[in-house]
Amino acid sequence: MLKVAIVGCGKIADAHAAQIQRIPGCEIIGTCDREELMARQLAERFHVKRYYDRLDILLREGRPDIVHITTPPQSHFEIGRQCLEAGCHIYVEKPFTIDAAESEELIGLADRAGLRLTVGTDEQFSPAARRMRALVQDGFLGGPPVHIESTWCYELGDGAYTKALLGDDQHWARTLPGGLLQNTISHGIAKISEHLRGTSAQVTACGFVSPFLKKLGETGLIDELRVILQGEGGTTAYFTFSSQMRPSLHEFRIYGPKNGLAFDEDQQWLIKLRGERHKSYAEKFLPQASLAKQYSVGFFRNARLFLANDFHMSSGKKYLIGEFYRSITDGAPVPIAYREILLTSRIMDAIFAQIGTQAPLSPGGPGRKPER
C-alpha cells in the first residue's frame, strides 16, 4: 500500500485527494498546511486520519512514499527538495517550479536519490489527449510534426480567484516571475513540449495587458500572450493565451507531413485532418461529411465513456496520478519525461524574459526570487 501525503490544502488539493482515493493500492496518510485549520478541514472531508502544520513532522512521523505538492508555486522547489531528501517521490502541481534553474536542480536531486517526480499538467492525459497521443505514436502524422498550434485561454470573469488577483497587488500569483501567465500557461506549453525535440527552443513572444484589464485600471498584469516557437528538430509552434477571446478555447492542433490532428480539451473531441485533397467539387463536400461523421463518432464515444463510468471531469488527473504511481511500483517510465518538464520551464523562462514580467513583481524587491 502506497502511503501518500498532500502538502498545501487549498482548492486544488481537493481534486488531488478525490482522485487519489479512486486509485486502488494507495492511502492518504496525512494532510499538511502551515495553516492548521486548512490541513484539518481537508483531512476531515476526505477521512484522512492525521493532519500536520509542519512538513518536517509529516515527513518524520508519517513517512509517506509519495508527496503531492499543491502549494503556491514559489514554494514548490523548497518543499520538493525537503521531500526528496526525506526519500519521498513527489507529484508537483503545475507550474513545476518558478524557473528552469529550479527545475533542473529538482530533477537532479530526484535522479541522484533514485526517486521519481512528475508535474501536474494533467490535461495532457484526458481521454481525447490520450487518443491523440496514440495516433501520433502510430505514425498518423506521416512523420515528425511540422507545426503545432496550442491555444489556452483563461476567462477573467468575476470568480473568487479573479477578484482576489485583481484586488490585491501582493497576490501570490502576481509575485511569480511570470505573473498570472506563469500560473496558467503551463498546460498549453507542456502540450507543445511533448512534441518538440531536445531541451531548448527558439522563442519569440509578445505579451500585453488586455483592454478589459486596462479599463479596470490594471497595468501590470499581462493577460494576452502570443508566442512563436521553433524546436531543435525544426518543428514550429504557435502558442496563444488569451483572457478575452471567445470562445475561451483549450484547443490543440498538430500537423505532420501527411495529416493533422485537432482536439478540444473542454469538449473532448478529436478530429483527424486528412492531408489528401479530393478532386474538384468533391473537396467542397466530402471533407465536411467526414468531419460530421467524426463529430458524431466522438459524441457516441463520449456517451459510451460516460455510461461506462469512465468520463470523470478529472479523468486526466486520475490517469496521470495512476501512471506516476505505476512508475514507482512497477518501474514503468514516468508519465511525463523529464526532458519535457525542463523544456516547458525553459520556454516559459524565455517568454517571461521577453515580455518583461520577470523582474519587479517579487515582494522581495526587483529581480529577487521569493524567499524560501
Place this chain on the structure above:
Amino acid sequence: MTSLEKNGNGNESRHAAESTRGSRLSRGLRTGGETGIMRPVRGSELATNDGIATVDDPVLVTGAAGFLGPSVVGNLLDKGFRRIRCLARPTSNLTRLEKEIALRNGAGQAEIVGGNLLSREDCSRLVKDVPLIYHLAAGSGTKAFSDAFLNSAVTTRNLLDAALENACLRRFVNVSSFAVYTNRRKPHWRLLDETCPMEGHPESRAEAYGYGKVKQDELVIDYGKKHSLPYVIVRPGSIYGPGKDFIPGRVGIDSFGLYLHFGGGNPIPFTHVENCADAIVLTGLKTGIEGEVFNVVDDDLPTSRRYLRLYKKNVRSFRSVYVPHAFSYLFCCLWEKYSEWSHGQLPPVFTRREWAATWKKTHYSNRKIKERVGWKPSVPTSEGLRSYFESCRNTPAR
C-alpha cells in the same frame, strides 16, 4: 467519521498561499460625501443602550460592502453610532456603502477601511479598542469548499484571536445563515427554529458556502466555551431587497434550460435587507443574550409558488415546470446514489440532505428574536417585495 489526530504545532514550514495583504484601499477614512440629505431613522428603536457599547465606542462591521453590510452600517448611523469602522475587501464595490453613508451625512462617523481578515496583522489593527463587532464577512460565491472554509472559518478565527487579545470585546455578533441547519430530526416536526440541529456532515452537501458557515459557527461556539467569548449568532433566512436580483434556490433551479420549480407551497424564509440589518444591530446591543442563536425571518412569508408567480409577473417571464416534492426527493435520491456509485462522475449536487435543507416543507419562526431582542420587521413583506421587484426591473437580469 475517522477520528482526527493533530501533529505538529510550529510554523516554520510555510506551505499555504501567502495571506493576501495590502490593498488598493487606503487604510483609513475613505469616503462619505456630505450631501446634507436627511434621512429618517429606520428600524427598531432601542429604548436604552443596554451597556454593550455607547454611541461613542468604535464598532467594527466586517463585510460592510456586501449586500447586507451597507444596511447594517446605515442602521448603526441611524442609531447614532459615531465611530463605525467598515471593513471592505480590496475588490469590493463600494457604491452602495458610500451611498448609505452619504445619505446620512455620515462621513465623519463611518470610515471605510481596507484589510484582509486572512492577515492577523490586519485583524489586530481592525479590532483595536473595539467592544462591538458585527461579523458579516463570509466566503460566498465559490464552489470550492476549501475557499469557503478559508474565507469563513479561518478569517473568523483570526478575527476572534485578535479580538480576544485586544481584551475589550463585549459582544461579537456572528452573522450566520439558515444554510447551517440540517432540517432533519427537528424537535418540532415542520418548524425550523433555533432549537434545530446544525448540519452534522456539511461536507456531504454540495454547498461550499453552507460548509464554511457551519465551520464558522462551530468555531464561534467553541471560542465561547473555551475563551468565554461574548457572542451572539444571528441566522437570517433568504435576504432580499433592492440591488439583488435572484430567485432563491429554495424556489427551484435553472439548470437544464428550463426552470424546475421545486418549492411548491413551501414558505420562503425571506427577510428584507433592512429588517435583517435591524435585527443584527439589535442583537449586538441587547444584554443578557450571550451565547444565544436568533433566526431572522419576516412576517407574512410568501410561498414559493406565490413568489415565483409574482416574480414572473413583475420582473421577467420565463417557462417553469413544477416538480412535486415526491419527485424532487426521488430525483435527489437517485442522483445521490449514482454520484456515490460512479465516484463522483456526477458531483453530489442533489442529495437527500440537500433536499431536506432546501425543499422539504418547513415553517419558520421569528418568535425568539421578537421576544428576547425586541425586534420587529419594519418593512412589511408586501412593501418589501414591491420595492424589490421594482429594483429588479431596473437592473439587468442575471
